[in-house]
Amino acid sequence: MFVSTYEGAIDAKGRVSIPAPFRAALGGSNRVFVWQAPDGSGALEGGGEELMELYRETLAELPLQSPIREAIVTCIIAASADLKIDDTGRVKLPEDLCEAADLSGKIKFSGQMDSFRIWNPERFSLHQMRMRSIVNAPETLDAFATAYNRVRQRRAAAGRGEVG
Amino acid sequence: MFVSTYEGAIDAKGRVSIPAPFRAALGGSNRVFVWQAPDGSGALEGGGEELMELYRETLAELPLQSPIREAIVTCIIAASADLKIDDTGRVKLPEDLCEAADLSGKIKFSGQMDSFRIWNPERFSLHQMRMRSIVNAPETLDAFATAYNRVRQRRAAAGRGEVG
DNA sequence: TTGAGGCCCATGCGTGCCCATGATAGTCCA
DNA sequence: TGGACTATCATGGGCACGCATGGGCCTCAA
Numbered sequence: 001m002f003v004s005t006y007e008g009a010i011d012a013k014g015r016v017s018i019p020a021p022f023r024a025a026l027g028g029s030n031r032v033f034v035w036q037a038p039d040g041s042g043a044l045e046g047g048g049e050e051l052m053e054l055y056r057e058t059l060a061e062l063p064l065q066s067p068i069r070e071a072i073v074t075c076i077i078a079a080s081a082d083l084k085i086d087d088t089g090r091v092k093l094p095e096d097l098c099e100a101a102d103l104s105g106k107i108k109f110s111g112q113m114d115s116f117r118i119w120n121p122e123r124f125s126l127h128q129m130r131m132r133s134i135v136n137a138p139e140t141l142d143a144f145a146t147a148y149n150r151v152r153q154r155r156a157a158a159g160r161g162e163v164g
Numbered sequence: 165m166f167v168s169t170y171e172g173a174i175d176a177k178g179r180v181s182i183p184a185p186f187r188a189a190l191g192g193s194n195r196v197f198v199w200q201a202p203d204g205s206g207a208l209e210g211g212g213e214e215l216m217e218l219y220r221e222t223l224a225e226l227p228l229q230s231p232i233r234e235a236i237v238t239c240i241i242a243a244s245a246d247l248k249i250d251d252t253g254r255v256k257l258p259e260d261l262c263e264a265a266d267l268s269g270k271i272k273f274s275g276q277m278d279s280f281r282i283w284n285p286e287r288f289s290l291h292q293m294r295m296r297s298i299v300n301a302p303e304t305l306d307a308f309a310t311a312y313n314r315v316r317q318r319r320a321a322a323g324r325g326e327v328g
Numbered sequence: 329t330t331g332a333g334g335c336c337c338a339t340g341c342g343t344g345c346c347c348a349t350g351a352t353a354g355t356c357c358a
Numbered sequence: 359t360g361g362a363c364t365a366t367c368a369t370g371g372g373c374a375c376g377c378a379t380g381g382g383c384c385t386c387a388a
Contacts, residue, residue, distance in 0.1 A: 001216065003197060004246040009379080013333085017378050021246055039229060086335070089377075110242035113220050117242075131238035134231050135202045143232050148222045152278075155218070173369085177343085181368050250344065253367075 001025055002111035007121075009106050010098070015090045019109050022116055023089055026050075030085040034093065034118070035076050036100050042123050044093075044101045047115040054114075093118075165189055166275035171285075173270050174262070179254045183273050186280055187253055190214075194249040198257065198282070199240050200264050206287055208257075208265045211279040216244075218278075257282075 006019035018032065026032065026048040033052055037045040055076065062069040083091040098104065101120060108119040119127070134140055170183035182196065190196065190212040197216055201209040219240065226233040247255040262268065265284060272283040283291070298304055 001220070003216065003241055004244050005242050011379065012381090015379090020377060039234075084334090088336090088379085090379090092333075110238070111244075111246075112237055113223060113241055128238060128243075131235040134235035135239045136204065140232050140235055141202060144222065144226075144236055147225045148218065151218055151221045151225065175369065177371090179369090184367060248344075251346080252369080254369085256343070 002113060002116040005108055005110045005124075007106065008109055010093065010104060014092050014095070014098075016093055016107065016118075017088070017090050018085060020089065022109060022111070023085065025111075025116075026085075032083045032085060032091060033080040034083060034091075034097060035080040036097065037117060038075055041117075041127060042101055042120070043127075044097055044103070044118040045112075045115050046118060051115055165277055166280040167277070168275050169288075170273045171270065172273055172282075174257065174268060178256050178259065178262070180257055180271065180282075181252070181254050182249060184253065186273060186275070187249065189275075189280075190249075196247045196249060196255055197244040198247060198255075198261060199244040200261065201281060202239055205281075205291060206265060206284070207274075207291075208261055208267070208282040209276075209279050210282060215278055 002022055002025050004021065006022070008016055008019065010016050018026075027050060029049050031049055032046055033048070034044050034046040037043045055072075059069055059072065059077075062072075081094045081097060083093075085091055093103065101118065102123065103118065103120055106121050108121050108124045110117045110119060110124065166186055166189050168185065170186070172180055172183065174180050182190075191214060193213050195213050196210055197212070198208050198210040201207045219236075223233055223236065223241075226236075245258045245261060247257075249255055257267070265282065266287065267282065267284055270285055272285050272288045274281045274283060274288065
């Protein structure tokens with residue numbers, strides 16, 4: 001589970017330390033995949049072998065000739081960098097990805113549950129501010145609370161007991 | 165279940181003892197997540213792995229590109245501190261969260277059923293006073309009583325018997 | 329020969345772990 | 359019913375390990 005936000009830095013050799021909690025979330029594997037987040041946020045997105053396996057299964061659900069499948073394969077699978085984590089926990093980010101996400105010097109890692117993101121810090125604060133204004137809208141929290149209660153009730157019905 | 169309110173303090177190293185009943189509510193896990201309460205109350209909100217798992221399921225219910233999902237991921241998942249409880253029951257609160265919630269010295273923990281909150285004591289009393297005036301309004305208790313009776317009747321219909 | 333990448337060692341700082349101490353409440357017995 | 363004992367919990371502080379980071383050397387390819 002990728003949670004929280006961590007600071008990091010790209011060193012003179014283009015190397016980046018993956019935050020230790022994220023390495024733990026990768027399940028001890030020393031392989032990471034990194035690609036451009038497809039939502040236009042300008043960040044990079046990353047995940048481990050487990051996520052890639054999930055993507056593989058997801059793609060298998062889609063018709064072989066569908067444009068959706070083709071687009072995902074091209075923009076995520078083909079566009080991913082397949083990186084090896086060295087024994088001090090670092091990877092070398094390819095230059096083209098760094099340029100695409102405007103990364104140099106200080107960077108931010110943010111957890112997204114199943115994946116994580118790598119940000120230019122300023123872009124991240126901007127994104128944060130935008131998201132905060134959405135969260136402040138009462139209908140956002142309402143919608144989340146409604147979905148949350150649905151999940152809880154489903155759990156309770158399945159006899160999985162209470163939270164906490 | 166997180167119930168009741170407890171006093172606490174931040175020590176010189178930025179550490180805070182999680183009240184023992186809340187630790188018990190975390191189910192023996194030594195991992196806590198803490199983030200800014202998204203309701204503008206100025207408190208921090210906290211929960212355990214179980215709550216995060218519920219949030220993960222809830223997010224999975226929401227469309228991948230929906231602004232709600234993105235906002236919650238940014239403002240809760242990414243904004244959370246992923247804290248480890250040491251064997252005396254303490255965590256180190258990150259400075260940015262302390263600043264955001266105006267915490268230093270004495271603090272208050274308040275139970276919220278599925279999660280708990282961490283308060284600046286003065287803000288908490290203010291909040292308490294505001295809430296008390298709302299509770300005093302007859303329509304508040306009416307609405308609560310109506311919902312309560314609906315739940316009781318649903319239970320009775322399901323043959324789950326009486327309230328202890 | 330040179331530049332880039334992979335691998336290894338060195339270091340400083342943060343924080344996680346462990347010790348001890350003090351306070352409080354709950355229990356047991358006189 | 360009162361007092362002493364004990365268990366649990368909050369708190370303070372020291373120490374060492376883990377993590378992020380910097381740099382050197384070797385290898386391979388252009």
